[in-house]
Amino acid sequence: MAGHGKKQIINGGVTAKETSKLSHSRVVEEDNKMAAGGFVSRAFESMLKECSAKKNPDLYKAIQTYLDSPKQRNRPSSSTEPNQASTGDGSSIGPQRVSGTITTALASAGYTLEGPEVELVLNPLRLAFETKNLKILEPALDCLHKLIAYDHLEGDPGLDGGKTVPLFTDILNMVCSCIDNSSTDSTILQVLKVLLTAVASTKFRVHGEPLLGIIRVCYNITLHSKSPINQATSKAMLTQMISILFRRMETDVVPTSSGSSDHIEAASLDNSTSKSEASSGDQTDNGKTLGDALNWVKDATFPSIEELQKLAGGADIKGLEAALDIVVNVEDGKKSTRGIDLESMSIGKRDALLVFRTLCKMSKKEDTDDTKTQILSLELLQDLLGGVSHSFTKDFHLIDSVKAYLLYSLLQASISQSPVIFQYATGIFSVLLLRFRESLKGEIGFFFPLIVLRSLDGADFPINQKTSVLRMLEKVCKNPQLLVDVYVNYDCDPEAPNLFQRMVTTLSKIAQGAQNADSNTVAVNQTTSIRGSSLQCLVNILQSLIDWEKSKRQPDRNRGGSRSPDEDLTRGSEDATGNFEKSESHESTMAAAISEFNRQPVKGIENLISNKLVENTPASVSQFLRNTPSLDKAMIGDYLGQQEEFPLAVMHAYVDSITFSGIKFDIAIREFFKGFYLPGEAQKIDRIMEKFAERYCADNPGLFKNAGTAYVLAYAVIMLNTDAHNPMIWPKMSKSDFIRMNTTYDPEECAPAELLEEIYDSIVEEEIKMKDDAAGIGKDDKQNPEGEERGHLISILKLSLPKTKSSSDAKSKSEAIIKQTQAIIRNQGASRRVFYTAQEIELVSPMVEAVGWPLLATFSVTMEQSEDKPMVVLCMEGFRAGVHLTYALGMDTMRFAFVTSLIRFTFLHSPKEMRIKNVEALRTLLELCDVEPDCLQDTWNAVLECVSRLEYITTTPAVAATVMHGLNQVAKEVVVQALKEQAGKPAEQVFLSSEKLPSDSVVEFFTALCGVSTEELKQVPARVFSLQRAVEISYYNIARIHLVWARIWTVLANHFISAGSHADEKVAVYAIDSLRQLGMKYLEHAELTNFTFQNDILKPFVVLMRNSRSETIRSLIVDCIVQLIKSNLASIKSGWQSVFMIFTAAADDDFESIIEKAFENVEQIILEQFDQVVGDCFMDCINCLIRFANNKTSHDISLKAVALLRICENRLAEGRIPGGARKLTDVNTGTAFDVAEYYWFPMLAGLSDLTSDSRPEVRCCALEVLFDLVNERGRKFSTPFWESIFHRALFPIFDHVRHAGKESLVSSGDEWLRENSIHSLQLLCNLFNTFYKEVCFMLSPLLSLLLDCAKKTDQTVVSISLGALVHLIEVGGHQFSESDWDMLLKSIRDASYTTQPLELLNAPGLENPMNPSILSADLKAHTGGEVQQFDSTDNENLLPLASPSSGINSSKRDANASLSQDHNQESGLQSNPDGSEGIPSPSDKAQKSAEAPSLQRSQTFSQRIMGNMMDNLFLRSRSSKSKSGTSDIPVPSSPPKLPEAVDPENQG
Secondary structure, eight states: HHHHHHHHHHHHHHHHHHHHHHHHHHHHHHHHHHTTTTTTHHHHHHHHHOOOTEEEHHHHHHHHHHHHHHHHHSSOOOOHHHHSETTTTTEOOOHHHHHHHHHHHHTSOOOOOOTHHHHHHHHHHHHHHHHHHHHHHHHHHHHHHHHHHOOOBBTTTTSSTOOOHHHHHHHHHHHHHHTTTTTOOOOOOOOHHHHHHHOOSBBBBBHHHHHHHHHHHHHHHHOSSOOOHHHHHHHHHHHHHHHHHHHHHHHHOOOSSSOOOHHHHHHSSSOOOHHHHHHHHHHHHOOOOOOGGOOOOOOOOOOHHHHHHHHHTTTOOHHHHHHHHHHHHHHHHHOOSOOGGGGGGGGHHHHHHHHHHHHHHHHHOOOOOOOOHHHHHHHHHHHHHHHOOOHHHHHHHHHHHHHHHHHHHHHHHHHHHSSHHHHHHHEEEEEHHHHHHTOOOHHHHHHIIIIIIIHHHHHHHSSSHHHHHHHHHHHTTTOHHHHHHHHIIIOOOOSSOHHHHHHHHHHHHHHOOSSSSOOOHHHHHHHHHHHHHHHHHHHHHHHHHHHHHHHHSSSOOOSSOHHHHHHHHHHHHHHEEEEHHOOHHHHHHHHHHHHHHTTOOOHHHHHHHTTTTSSSSSHHHHHHHOTTTSSOHHHHHHTTTTOOOOHHHHHHHHHHHHHEEEEHHHHHHHHTTTTTTOOSSSHHHHHHHHHHHHHHHHHHSSSSSSSSHHHHHHHHHHHHHHOOOOTTSSSSOOOOHHHHHOOOOOGGGSOOHHHHHHHHHHHSSSOOOOOOOOTTTTTOTOEEEEEHHHHHHHHHHHHHOOOOOHHHHHHHHHHHHHHHHHHHHHTTTTTOOOOOOOOOOHHHHHHHHHHHHHHHHHHHHHHHOOOOOHHHHHHOOOHHHHHHHHHHOOHHHHHHHHHHHHHTTTTTTTTTGOOOHHHHHHHHHHHHHHHGGTTGGGGEEEEEEHHHHHHHHHHHHHEEEEEEEOSOOHHHHHHEEEEHHHHHHHHHHHHHHGGGGGGHHHHHHHHHHHHHHHHHHHHOOOOHHHHHHEEEEEEEETTTTTTHHHHHHHHHHHHHHHHHHHHHHHHHHHHHHHHHHHHHHHSSOOOOOOHHHHHHHHHHHHHHHHHHHHHHHHHHHHHHHHHEEEESTTTTTTTHHHHHHHHHHHTTOOHHHHHHHHHHHHHHHHHHHHHHHHHHHHHHHHHHHHHHHSSSSOOOHHHHHHHHHHHHHHHHHHOOOOTTOOOOOOTTTOOOOEEHHHHHHHHHHHHHTTTTTTHHHHHHHHHHHHEEEHHHGGGGGOOHHHHIIIIIGGGGGGGHTTOOOSSSSSTTTTHHHHHHHHHHHHHHHHHHHHHHHGGGGGGGHHHHHHHHTTTTOOOOHHHHHHHHHHHHHEEEEEGOOHHHHHHHHHHHHHHHHHHHOHHHSSSTOOTTOOHHHHHHHHHHHHHSSSSOOOOTOSSOOOOOOOOOOSOOOOHHHHHHHHHHHHHHGOOOOBBTSOOOOOOOOOOHHHHHHOOOOOOSSSSHHHHHHHHHHHHHHHHHHHHHHTTOTTTOOOOSSSSSSSOOOOOOOGGO
16 A cells, blocks of 8 residues: 555656646747737737827727736636626636637637627727828738738628628728828838738638729729839739639639628629529520520610621721610610529629629720720730630620620720720730630621721721731631631621631731832831731641641540550560560460560560470471461561561461462452451561462462562452541542552453452452451550551552542532531521531631632732742741641642742742742742652652752852842852752752652652653753662662552653663663662562562663664673673572563674673573573573574574573473473463473474574584474474474475475575475475374375475476475385375375476377486486485485575464465366466376276385376476476466366365
């Protein structure tokens, strides 16, 4: 117990100590509060020192009462003493507590004085304000300011029924009355501080009359104070007060009860609202159109909007002023009801409405000359309207309640002669346009002409007013939405004035200087300033329309999700890396690799290979891409389109693994795209589609002429798919457009029309899915492959399709948009005051259509008349904006006009008249080419002509000296230097920018450049500036896709051919060398099979080589081709065709050096690179060798060419020609034939022609090679091919013999013909005998050939042919069949009777015509003493028979062959070569005798036949001798002694 008590004592001691400290801290705190809240006591004490009990007894007593009150109460009081005061919560406290509570409470901000406390504090202040003593006023004002600022006073002065209203109202009135003319600056500032604090206080809320009193005081200080500081402070505070009131209005709520005083409403507010108007306004808020809130009450005393517009349109200012004045006076007198009911308003709205109407009334035109009040009011109104929130601009009821005052005030200001007042009028109107146009549609409709158009059109209006309006318009015209809204709501409304068009027309007139101007300098400067401002407005209009069009076209890229895709990719990449490091199983590694591939395909494949999930081969990777379903198809397409070596090989393996045999083209594309999605980059698409075309043609040979046709068709299908199923593209491609897109100049290279129609129907009916519908979700917007792909495809689509859009189309479209907008307005019916906020991008087109031409005229006139640099700069901005806008809207005619006008103002066509402003036009044109080159389109020709002239002027001193002819030298040097600057980098940038042009525009660019270059080449001396640029930009654009580059090269090739054929050899050499450079650049890229791009690149060399007459040029072409071969041997494919064609043309050259150079390379190609080179161009190689063999310059080259032909034939027989073992189908007959035979025939035909060469070595070699080739390869030949060989290669060798005339074939200098014919016929008969089984069907044509020759009158021919016939029978007769013998005997018999000498047989005295001695003697005499014999073993010293020319027409040969075939089928009389007629065939008796069984087919039979033939020969020789040179005399057709004839065809 003792311990416990001790513990309590200790605790009690500690508690007492702490209690003492706490009591002390409370005392200190109370002292601090007393000091903080002592500002009232200190103010009262200060005031007490300045006043006396005698002079200010009431004040002295009131202060003393406040100060003494605490002392009296501090005395000890009994418990029965009543309380003298009560606290705010009603609890009773002693007198000491009263004073202490007030002082302490005043030290805490926010404590509100109540009841007696307010009277105790404010009574001394009220009395102090009455003294007018500055020393007393200032402490009192400071004290009141602190009481309000610290929220110690709470009430609603000016509001009936408010808290402590009379006291606070009196205090405020006294504060306002403290200021007079004798007030010091410090007092004024103190008063302003109190008033601003009172208005801004949230507890001390000022309303009604006290609020207007405060505004009035601030007005007076601002207007009449002599201190600029006080004026500025008062004005700033006044602006701040008004702003506070309107911000408070937006947050206040509608009161539940009305307590407004009638006298305030009558004096300052309009109680002008009817129940019907209120209800209609509520309906508007609930969803009715905005125009319902703008309709004025249909009262007879009220003017309608239409009436006001009519007054404004007629410039009846007095009538308009009177009409608005009636409205204002009626509202003030409460004779009408409009707006909204004041009882439904919140207190804040009442205060704001009160102040707003007060400002409007104070801004009315006064009778006095002092306009300061009006100016200040207008300034405050402008700041107020410009600073209110958007909600106020939408409060149609409130605006409707005050708009009469506002419009009346605006009208007064707009007709004022004061420049300052009018300037504020324009400022207020611009605010109304920018912020209140939706609420004041009708009012703007009649104020716009009044303020803007009237001031600008009127010639009597002062310059300062025009300047104010133009400054306002400059600001207005920078607002795109405002301009479009004005056009839609006024110009498109049939019942509204055309504000937009009238504004532009008026500005255009002013800018063009249509107004009269004084001759003095000041007036001229003012006019120039006005014109500049007008021009600036017009430029702002164009720029605003551009901004609005861009904002509406820009796609919405905002997609859901707070996490950025990059963060997801980074996090996923880290996870994937972790998986690669940690995973040990095959499945997890594969999953991680696939995840990596779906983000970064190249790295994904590398990871797969490094982890040995796939082999490091293109085939393995391609199989993985095809067979892995979880791969992202878009990433597969992106990987396949890569240009690196390994991904490219993978793509080739991927495509080659797909089989398209027998599949329709559109179905093949659908199947092809099932495994991946097309990438977005055009080059990637091009590589994939090129390989697809190659593969499809390989699987479907013969369907297209080459892979280029399939490639173009594949692209066309993609573009058709994009066009047909993309809603953003209009109009759609028609079937005829699709067919036209696939049509080329060569009909053989076009796809069949039926196929194209079938593909079109299939694609239009069913879309080819090239993108996953959900592929774009969550993707990074920067990639945007779909949009990029669409842009490329649409650009190529424009290139492929003809342009159908015309200016009439654009105009009709604009008219349709206007009609549609007008229909929408008419459909509103009574709600004609509805204001439409435009959102449709199409609305820009009719706006530009309406004002584009006036704008162009304005810019053009200004450029012609003005030398002022700012004006010129504005015109250039206008031209630039006009070109961009018309291009974006597809208004081609207007765009063309803008561009050509700009080009005209460069004055490059007339340098003598050039000025510095023309240099500015040139600078703008070049900037346009750099920044927006695709806008120029069909004006590129004119643009590039300017660039060409610029280069000519700056590089030709004589022309540069004529610039600015007649002006001072300094200005001339400035212009010339500026031109040289533009001819440098800016002009070069024109050509560099061609790389950025879309596909359709770049073709136009090249076409224009080649056209300009053509004109340059016609000049004397020729200029190559544009030709050089064409070569340069070809390098920049050579990487474009083949479909586009083919169009470009079509233009370039024709131009290079023209330049290469130029009369100036230097120009031609430059063009050919440029072709070489481009060819080397293009041939660096490998070409796929069945494509002909390389061949197209080299074709200009072929044309130039064939057409050029210059040895230098032809030699240069051969050198260029040799260099191309050596540099790009490995990559040349289809280009070999043009190479051999060039060498073929070189073989016909007259200069041996060119022939030797060309043949040397041909020989090297065949001997060293045969397998690599000779593929699809085997035929071209053969033709080239044949042409070299036929050249007459060097027989060594001819012999080598024949030897190379033999080598090529060996390679063909060995199967080393690609496709040589395939079967092709003849298009005409439908029969199949060997490709080898197709390749063999040109060699045989060429060798056949060489057998008639005049050079012995060449013809002998050709004859030997020809028959060796046929003998060696004949077993492989088909029957049709044998027939072709005989008729088209072998028989033509004897054409000169068969068709020889009456003169002797062999002259003294043509002995070689006999030997050649003998040996040729012998070889032919040997060939027939060797391949009798294969060619037995050719016996009849062969006999026809031999007997045709035997019928000739030339005995040399006869002896040669008969000898060959005997040789044929002797060597091969044992193989003849019974029918063959029949044919042989019949042919011989017919020939013998046809050649009988009728004159000799009919001559009298001829007894024994068959005497062998006579026959032998005569034969010897005729043949020179010997009979020519054939030796089948003698093959030496043979001279081939030469044909009249090396190139025998094949059709002629065929005709001759058919004549030979039909020879034995002829009946009736046979005509002899000499013109005499033969006899019919012998009788049946003679035929039976010839067919007697005793007749043996042996050597004896041969001798008998030979003897019979000798008899005929003898008779013919006798007949020819008897004629004695009268061979031309015809023999009678009916001799007197003629044995009975029988037709041989009717025998047996």
